[in-house]
Amino acid sequence: MDEVGGSRPAGTLISSPDITPEELQLAVRNHSMPLEALRYDITPVGLHYLLIHFDIPMVDASGYELSVGGHVRNPMRLSIDELMARPSITLAVTLECAGNGRARLHPRPMSQPWLSEAVGTAEWTGTPLAPILEETGVLDGAVDIVFTGLDRGVQGGVDQYYERSLSLQDAMRDEVLLVYAINGRPLPPQHGFPLRLIVPGWYGMTDVKWLRSITVIDRAFAGYQQATAYHHRTEAGDAGVPVTRMLPRALMIPPGVPDFMSRTRFVEPSTQEVEGRAWSGRAPIVSVDFSADGGASWVPATLDEPVSPYAWRGWTCHWDATRPGEYDLCVRAADAAGNVQPLEARWTTEGVENNAVQRVRVVVGAPVDRQLPADSS
Amino acid sequence: MDEVGGSRPAGTLISSPDITPEELQLAVRNHSMPLEALRYDITPVGLHYLLIHFDIPMVDASGYELSVGGHVRNPMRLSIDELMARPSITLAVTLECAGNGRARLHPRPMSQPWLSEAVGTAEWTGTPLAPILEETGVLDGAVDIVFTGLDRGVQGGVDQYYERSLSLQDAMRDEVLLVYAINGRPLPPQHGFPLRLIVPGWYGMTDVKWLRSITVIDRAFAGYQQATAYHHRTEAGDAGVPVTRMLPRALMIPPGVPDFMSRTRFVEPSTQEVEGRAWSGRAPIVSVDFSADGGASWVPATLDEPVSPYAWRGWTCHWDATRPGEYDLCVRAADAAGNVQPLEARWTTEGVENNAVQRVRVVVGAPVDRQLPADSS
Secondary structure: OOOOOOOOOOOOEEOOOOEOHHHHHHHHHOEOOOHHHHHOOOOOOOOOOEOOOOOOOOOOHHHOEEEEEEOEOOOEEEEHHHHHHOOOEEEEEEEEOOOOOHHHOOOEEOOOOOOOOOEEEEEEEEEEOHHHHHHHOEOOOOOEEEEEEEEEEEEOOEEEEEEEEEEHHHHOOOOOEEEEEEOOEEOOHHHOOOOEEEOOOEOHHHOOOOEEEEEEEOOOOOOHHHHHOOEEOOOOOOOOEEOOEOOOEEEEOOOOEEEOOOOOEEEOOEEEEEEEEEEOOOOOEEEEEEEOEOOOOOEEOEEEEEOOOEOOEEEEEEEEEOOOEEEEEEEEEEEOOOOEOOOOOOOOOOOOOOOOOEEEEEEEOOOOEEOOOHHHO | OOOOOOOOOOOOEEOOOOEOHHHHHHHHHOEOOOHHHHHOOOOOOOOOOEOOOOOOOOOOHHHOEEEEEEOEOOOEEEEHHHHHHOOOEEEEEEEEOOOOOHHHOOOEEOOOOOOOOOEEEEEEEEEEHHHHHHHHOEOOOOOEEEEEEEEEEEEOOEEEEEEEEEEHHHHOOOOOEEEEEEOOEEOOHHHOOOOEEEOOOEOHHHOOOOEEEEEEEOOOOOOHHHHHOOEEOOOOOOOOEEOOEOOOEEEEOOOOEEEOOOOOEEEOOEEEEEEEEEEOOOOOEEEEEEEOEOOOOOEEOEEEEEOOOEOOEEEEEEEEEOOOEEEEEEEEEEEOOOOEOOOOOOOOOOOOOOOOOEEEEEEEOOOOEEOOOHHHO
16 A cells, blocks of 8 residues: 555645645645746746646557547648648747645645745747637637647546646637747646647646647536646635736845755845846736845835736846844735735635745744855865 | 745664655755666666765866875876867766665665665766876875765764775776766766766765865875765764665566556566666676566566676566556566675665665556547547
């Protein structure tokens, strides 16, 4: 019997701050973006967050074809070469998991136990979806476009291929891409080789990886990942609101150096230039505020230009860290649609859309033993 | 106060099977290799395991120089261009974390909570270390060669740059490399850009990333990561035995498809070809045995050729999975030096060198609801 093979299904609520063996199995497979990687406009491959529901499928690109069909006039099959021969676009896009922040909720919904850093920004290269849908001739009465992945598994007692849908209107937006490259290179297996969907502004569950087919249907899609999972519900049994676009969030690069285990930060007394990134899928980021006292007082950060219309923007802020002591640093973003990060977590049954402010514990001037490096003698 | 910023130092023992918030902070940053990636001879970047003690440092390659000095006749400084102009070697090397398997121990030592898959195999390109040491003219009386990284943090109450040493004899082995590329590309930040050490056969703590200097010293190196951490101790206070070369381990690709949360596997009644990899840093792998009954009975697997003298070798085994039921699959490797994986975990104070056999729970023929993909209608 596998010591960590448990049976608590996804969505079970856990009151303990401790993480179950089931959650650990997900946490050691998937990973968030180490916060120091906020320094890069474009996240290097391998640092971008990853959430993979089932297994990474093995795909032979030479035999691969994307099927586009359903409620259409001319069903199509497209090879990767045919997709790459179409007009191409490269867009820098910030992706974030809808469950980012889940592990900070009490009680905690059983799923991937993210803290605050399930995010990344990549340059995705692909071809727009809308012209492909136009060429297939979507028929009158079309309602949803279903994107089916090659990844298969069981969730909520349902044996399924990972599938999500978009309304026809959302699917026809110019920025919706079928992508075959990341940061100028072919997709690696874990990012959806050979083809995935990218829907800028939306949480990451939308961006179906290892895309096998696109199916136009004349009714609302009722698949598990669309109709059951990924809803904002405050009580089990609520109809809930489907999760769609990213709420605003700002993250900082934690200043100083970390303790290995506690990740508490140590800073020598000094003036610090704190920096980070902020994004929203709802509207442009209009402000980022920084607090060194746990949110009691705030100062505005200086904003850089966004990396792209669909990507995060940098921010910087001076912090007078000359006085020894313990500090709780916070950062808070707001967007042009009036969305502001809350100080306290917003609880939902699945732990989605928790964009509470990041908090980083920093000790200024803590005396610790110093091991001089061997080359300093 | 950060909800997950705790204060339990590394090495504390935890009796609960549940994972503390401190361990979670490490688990969401670092990651192991998803087991389905055992299918690749060479692990794609982003799937190779990663353990980073402190923060990933930002290094400007144009200003970078490796310093080689200490107890030598001619101290040197080498730019990346100078290092790349030297003779180059590409070696496929399997790396594994010394703490792999730690989270399966009871009580559990507080550190990165690995399950069984903190491993990866990459093609590393670099230049041999030995000629560089010869050119610097190591003086009589040299004992240890210290490798200092640019990554700094606090561990065990000691503010330190990450540093490890090798004996002069170990450092002079032909296969010890200073590497600047992985899988044919420059090192990404998380793998040690612009230069790291690779010592084939040894556990991964040896392979200092973001290498800043190499210092020859005329005494045994007493740094934290060498003299305090990474020892095989069965009681606190033991002198312990330094961790060096990898013990044998075999891993299988879990058959079938996973349940999202429990990771229990589901297989339709069938004959399965189970496959995986096995490696040892002590001697060549000579056998891999497979069990479908939790280790009560074993059958030998068929071994492929090793990917390189320093990398894992594939294995395959038929499994008659025609009878519905629950199975505990196990796999066990042995090497030519007589090391065999134990069925039960071997406990050490730091949770190092636990190479107990992998166990995978599989349900054959389980009836679950089936959601047909949208393109099947």
